[in-house]
Structures are given as C-alpha cells and as structure tokens.
Amino acid sequence: MTVTAxxxxxxxxxxxxxxxRRAPWWLRLLRDRAAAAALILLGLIVLAAILAPLISPADxxxxxxxxxxxxxxxxxxMAEHLLGTDGQGRDILSRLLYGTRVTxxxxxxxxxxxxxxxxxxxxxxxxxxxxxxWIMRLVDMMLSFPAILLGLALVAVMGQxxxxxxxxxxxxxxxDCARIxxxxxxxxxxxxxxxxxxxVGLSDLTLFVRYLLRNAISSIMIFxxxxxxxxxxxxxxxxxxxxxxxxxxxxxxxxxxxxxxFLLFAPHIAVIPSVLIFLIVLCANVAGDALRDVLxxxxxx
Amino acid sequence: xxxxxxxxxxxxxxxxxxxxxxxxxxxxxAVSDVSFSVKAGETLAIVGESGCGKSTTGRAxxxxxxxxxxxxxxxxxxxxxxxxxxxxxxxxxxxxVFQDPFGSLNPRMTVREILVEPMVLHGIASxxxxxxxxxELLRTVGLAPYHAERYPHEFSGGQRQxxxxxxxxxxxxxxxxxxxxxxxxxxxxxxxxVNLLQDLQREFGLTYVFISHDLAVVRHIANRVAVMYLxxxxxxxxxxxxxADPRHPYTRALIxxxxxxAPGAVTGREAVRGDAPSxxxxxxxxxxxxxxxxxxxxxxxxxxxxxxxxxxxxACHHAEQAEPLPLPSxxxxxSELLNRRLEVLARARAASAA
Numbered sequence: 047m048t049v050t051a052x053x054x055x056x057x058x059x060x061x062x063x064x065x066x067r068r069a070p071w072w073l074r075l076l077r078d079r080a081a082a083a084a085l086i087l088l089g090l091i092v093l094a095a096i097l098a099p100l101i102s103p104a105d106x107x108x109x110x111x112x113x114x115x116x117x118x119x120x121x122x123x124m125a126e127h128l129l130g131t132d133g134q135g136r137d138i139l140s141r142l143l144y145g146t147r148v149t150x151x152x153x154x155x156x157x158x159x160x161x162x163x164x165x166x167x168x169x170x171x172x173x174x175x176x177x178x179x180w181i182m183r184l185v186d187m188m189l190s191f192p193a194i195l196l197g198l199a200l201v202a203v204m205g206q207x208x209x210x211x212x213x214x215x216x217x218x219x220x221x222d223c224a225r226i227x228x229x230x231x232x233x234x235x236x237x238x239x240x241x242x243x244x245x246v247g248l249s250d251l252t253l254f255v256r257y258l259l260r261n262a263i264s265s266i267m268i269f270x271x272x273x274x275x276x277x278x279x280x281x282x283x284x285x286x287x288x289x290x291x292x293x294x295x296x297x298x299x300x301x302x303x304x305x306x307x308f309l310l311f312a313p314h315i316a317v318i319p320s321v322l323i324f325l326i327v328l329c330a331n332v333a334g335d336a337l338r339d340v341l342x343x344x345x346x347x
Numbered sequence: 348x349x350x351x352x353x354x355x356x357x358x359x360x361x362x363x364x365x366x367x368x369x370x371x372x373x374x375x376x377a378v379s380d381v382s383f384s385v386k387a388g389e390t391l392a393i394v395g396e397s398g399c400g401k402s403t404t405g406r407a408x409x410x411x412x413x414x415x416x417x418x419x420x421x422x423x424x425x426x427x428x429x430x431x432x433x434x435x436x437x438x439x440x441x442x443x444v445f446q447d448p449f450g451s452l453n454p455r456m457t458v459r460e461i462l463v464e465p466m467v468l469h470g471i472a473s474x475x476x477x478x479x480x481x482x483e484l485l486r487t488v489g490l491a492p493y494h495a496e497r498y499p500h501e502f503s504g505g506q507r508q509x510x511x512x513x514x515x516x517x518x519x520x521x522x523x524x525x526x527x528x529x530x531x532x533x534x535x536x537x538x539x540x541v542n543l544l545q546d547l548q549r550e551f552g553l554t555y556v557f558i559s560h561d562l563a564v565v566r567h568i569a570n571r572v573a574v575m576y577l578x579x580x581x582x583x584x585x586x587x588x589x590x591a592d593p594r595h596p597y598t599r600a601l602i603x604x605x606x607x608x609a610p611g612a613v614t615g616r617e618a619v620r621g622d623a624p625s626x627x628x629x630x631x632x633x634x635x636x637x638x639x640x641x642x643x644x645x646x647x648x649x650x651x652x653x654x655x656x657x658x659x660x661x662a663c664h665h666a667e668q669a670e671p672l673p674l675p676s677x678x679x680x681x682s683e684l685l686n687r688r689l690e691v692l693a694r695a696r697a698a699s700a701a
Binding site for chain 2: 237238239241242243244245246247248249256257260261
C-alpha cells in the first residue's frame with residue numbers, strides 16, 4: 047500500500063483524486079491458489095451434503111445381498127454402486143452423502159455453541175478485569191473434563207445420539223475458545239485506542255462491540271475454523287466409539303468404525319469415509335489459514 | 348480571559364496489593380496535591396522525567412483514571428463528581444490526543460468511522476452533515492477528503508497523529524489534553540504537528556494541556572509551564588520566565604540536561620546524581636532533597652509548599668538562593684565544525700534543488 051507523502055506537510059494541498067483502491071477481501075482470498083482450491087472443494091462437499099436426498103443414487107439405509115462390493119475402478123466393481131457397498135450391502139456413496147451431512151452439522155453446531163459461549167466468556171473476562179479470576183477459574187474447571195468423558199456422561203444421561211455428542215463437543219470447546227479469546231482480548235485492551243474510545247465518551251457496550259469484538263473477531267474466527275477440523279475429528283472419534291449416531295443412520299466416523307471389521311479384505315469401506323474426513327479437516331485448516339492472511343489488516347502489504 | 352480548567356489538589360494513588368487476601372501493602376503516589384488552572388486559549392505544559400506522574404495527571408483530568416482525591420472543574424462544572432452517563436456527555440468538551448499514533452486509532456475502523464463516531468455520539472452531526480464535516484476536518488488537519496475511506500494502518504505516523512487531532516476536534520471541545528503528542532514522531536514531523544496544534548488553537552480558541560518531556564517543544568508551544576517531580580508540581584511559571592530564570596533546582600537541572608542543537612557546546616553544569624526515588628516510598632520532606640545540590644536539614648524534614656518567588660510559583664525552601672543561569676551556550680558563536688557541516692548541507696540542498 048502506498049502512503050502518499052504529499053499530505054505530510056501542512057502547507058501542501060493534497061490532490062482530491064483518490065488513488066486506486068485494493069481488491070475486496072474475498073477476491074484476494076481466491077487469488078491464493080491453495081485457499082481457492084480448499085474453498086472450492088469444501089464448497090462442493092457442503093453442497094453435496096445439502097443435496098444428499100436429491101443426488102444420492104440409492105437408499106442409504108437399504109440392505110442388499112451385494113455386500114462388500116469394491117468401488118467401480120476395481121475389477122469386481124458394479125456400475126450401480128460407484129463406491130461399492132459396505133458389509134450390509136448398503137451403497138457407500140449414498141451413505142457418504144448422508145453421513146457428511148451429519149458430520150458437518152455436528153462440527154458446525156458444536157463449534158458455534160462452544161465458539162460463541164467461550165469467546166463471550168473470554169472477551170468479558172478481559173473487558174472487566176474484576177470478573178477475570180472468576181470466569182477463568184470456571185474455565186479451568188471445565189478444562190479438566192476431556193471431551194470423550196463429557197460425551198460419555200451426556201450419552202449416559204440423554205441416551206445415544208447425535209444431539210448429546212454435539213452438546214459434548216460444544217461444551218468441550220468452550221474452555222479453549224474462552225482462553226484464546228481472553229488472550230487476544232487482553233492484548234487489545236492494553237492498546238491505547240480502547241482508552242481513546244473511552245475518552246471520546248463511548249458506552250461500555252459500544253466499546254465492547256465496536257472496539258474489542260471487532261478487533262478480536264478475525265483471530266477468533268481463525269481459531270474456530272481450525273477448531274472446526276478438530277471437532278469433526280473428535281465427533282468422528284465419538285461416533286467411532288459408538289457414542290454418536292445410532293446404527294442405521296450414517297455418520298463418517300461411524301462408517302469408518304464399521305469398516306474396520308473388514309479392513310483386510312474390503313479396505314474401501316473404512317478408507318473412503320476416512321479420506322473424506324481427512325479432506326474436510328484439511329480444507330478447513332487451509333481455508334482458515336488463508337482467511338487470516340486476508341482478514342488481518344496488519345498483515346496487508 | 349475566563350478560566351477553562353481549574354484543578355485543585357488532584358491526587359491519584361494506585362494501591363499495591365499483595366498476597367492471597369490482596370491486602371493493600373502500600374500505594375504508588377503517582378500524583379499528589381496537584382493544583383493549577385488554565386485560561387481559555389492558553390497552553391499549559393506539564394513537563395518532567397518519565398514516571399513523574401504527568402501522564403497520570405492528564406488521564407485523571409479526563410477521568411480516564413479515577414482520581415483518588417481533589418477536584419477538576421471544566422468551565423465551572425465539577426468533573427470528578429459526575430455520574431457515568433453525565434461524564435460521557437461531558438467528554439464532548441474535553442478530548443485527548445495520545446502519544447502513540449499507531450496504537451490510539453482503532454485499526455478496524457476507517458477514518459470516516461473514526462471521525463463520525465464522536466459526532467453522532469454527542470449529537471453534533473449525522474448523515475450528510477457528518478460526511479461534510481469529515482471532509483472539512485480532514486482538510487483542517489492537512490489531509491484530503493479521500494483519506495476518509497482508508498484504514499489507520501495505511502498512514503504514516505504524522506498522518507495518524509493528524510487523524511487523532513481531527514478526532515479530538517470532531518466534537519468542538521473546549522479543552523484538549525495532548526499526552527506527548529509528538530514524542531513518537533521524528534523531528535521534521537514533530538514541527539509540523541506542533542505548528543498544526545498552534546494553528547488550530549488560534550482558529551478555534553482551544554485550550555491545551557500539553558504533556559511533554561521535550562523542553563524545546565514546550566518552549567515553542569506553551570504559555571505557561573508546570574514542572575512535575577515525583578507526583579508534585581515543583582515549579583510553575585510563564586514559559587519565558589521559567590526558561591530565563593528557573594528557581595527550583597530540579598527545573599534548573601532539567602533545563603541544563605536538555606540537549607542543545609550546538610555540537611561541542613560545553614554545558615558547564617553538573618548533572619543531577621542518582622535516580623528518581625520510588626513513588627511507592629517517596630523521601631521525607633522535599634522529594635528532591637536526596638539529589639539536590641542545595642539540600643539542607645530543613646529540606647529533609649519539611650515539605651516546601653508552592654509559593655510565589657519573583658513571578659514563579661516554586662516549591663523550594665531555597666528558591667531565592669538559586670543563582671541566575673549562565674547565558675545559554677547556543678548564543679555563543681557556532682563552532683568551526685558546525686559551520687563546515689552546515690555549508691555541506693547548504694550545497695547539497697542547492698544541488699538537489701537545481
């Protein structure tokens with residue numbers, strides 16, 4: 047960015063013509079090739095998950111006698127099952143589409159829940175130093191429960207299902223988000239513009255939203271986009287352990303779990319959902335990184 | 348001229364708490380018993396070394412820090428007793444320009460948003476009138492209207508300080524507290540900002556409290572100067588009187604220690620020995636006595652009050668004894684070396700101009 051030197055002198059009259067503006071952030075995001083690829087792939091996966099009922103070639107829950115059919119590119123593949131079938135003869139492509147839906151929802155809602163509550167706790171903690179020790183000790187207590195244990199406890203109370211797993215993931219990410227948000231916010235609160243905002247006469251609410259939140263949000267969003275990948279993995283792990291989705295339902299982690307029984311003679315049943323999990327997590331991380339580079343004004347060249 | 352700002356016995360002590368029960372074990376006496384008044388259109392400079400409480404004084408004036416005691420009256424209105432909502436409204440009349448032009452602007456707001464915010468908040472202008480006023484403010488501080496679309500990080504330090512000044516002007520305040528507004532800038536830009544502040548003062552009849560450690564800048568801009576040492580004012584006088592005939596030994600040391608733009612000049616004065624004492628545990632009597640060349644037994648036990656001595660207010664028992672300052676060495680003929688260097692500079696300038 048060029049800074050015009052003409053305005054540096056009191057006597058000089060700066061020209062009124064503005065120099066050309068820079069491209070909007072989303073355009074710059076797409077110029078980063080890795081980020082563009084990750085975003086497009088992630089977009090396709092999300093779109094496929096949304097459109098699952100329309101585009102899935104078969105009923106994802108219907109068993110058939112064609113068990114453990116390998117994908118179409120191997121010699122024994124069948125044209126009606128593009129990615130083959132699992133141990134109960136269900137079409138893997140259809141289950142994959144439905145399973146991605148559940149997995150993405152668990153990750154998104156869990157992250158949203160934990161991100162919003164956690165960040166708010168962290169930001170308030172930094173904004174009102176009086177509350178800081180109380181909020182942070184609460185966070186410490188929450189931190190002592192691992193997500194798996196929390197999931198087990200919730201499933202014990204609420205029964206097996208996607209909802210308790212999502213809640214467990216959300217609650218489990220509150221302390222991390224709170225800590226990160228607090229760390230970012232403490233740094234921002236130390237800066238002089240907070241005091242400048244106070245000197246202007248802003249209310250606490252405006253100061254919190256326009257000065258603190260607005261400066262913290264991009265860093266928090268980046269953390270959350272990285273956390274999203276972790277939550278998908280964790281959710282898949284909980285389903286793998288049999289805590290999440292109930293059997294006829296499809297979920298990527300659970301599909302991988304069911305495939306491990308046939309790992310030696312029909313590896314595609316476990317490998318295909320695992321690869322999809324890997325791709326989702328990878329894309330989320332790459333996109334999160336690129337988003338930071340684009341959104342942080344201090345990194346702008 | 349009417350008095351805009353009247354400060355009496357302003358005190359700010361920071362409690363120091365230790366241990367599990369956060370018991371108060373002491374207090375940092377950052378500002379003690381500071382009193383002064385500033386008339387409309389006048390500039391009062393507060394000078395002193397780092398840690399002497401000058402910034403704390405500035406912040407306590409605006410209640411960015413809650414004063415421990417004392418009173419601050421702005422146009423006769425008591426500021427220290429205002430409830431939060433009334434205080435926010437009163438901030439329209441008193442604004443601040445901060446030291447760090449890189450840290451004192453919200454990086455997520457465009458210049459337009461930064462300037463419109465106080466106007467809307469205090470009901471001065473909104474919509475199109477606010478837009479027009481943004482352009483006007485930017486021109487006033489020497490920037491261009493198209494700068495309104497930009498973010499603070501796109502500007503240089505001097506330009507940012509201009510934006511800070513424009514923000515302070517946005518509410519048409521009576522008083523602006525400038526907390527070291529030029530010390531983060533390089534010298535050529537310093538002069539521009541100081542001259543801008545002076546132009547604005549003439550144009551809008553502003554009153555400044557100008558906090559600085561740079562005596563050259565203070566001498567240029569201030570009508571009166573208050574010298575602080577360890578949280579107290581030790582001397583207060585008209586600028587010309589203070590620099591011509593400083594009465595307090597600390598002021599004399601401060602002026603003697605200031606760098607002069609005369610290479611090779613001999614100051615012929617002894618530097619003050621030792622470090623400034625801790626504000627957590629200030630010395631008895633006169634706070635300056637451990638470092639003072641004139642200190643006597645009386646200084647160790649009895650704290651001198653501010654009293655009038657030949658046109659200044661001085662807090663020193665021995666104010667009458669101080670001998671007049673020797674003629675500043677800058678008045679003597681510049682050295683041969685300096686002349687040669689200036690010639691080189693003049694030739695280089697002529698060459699680049701041609």
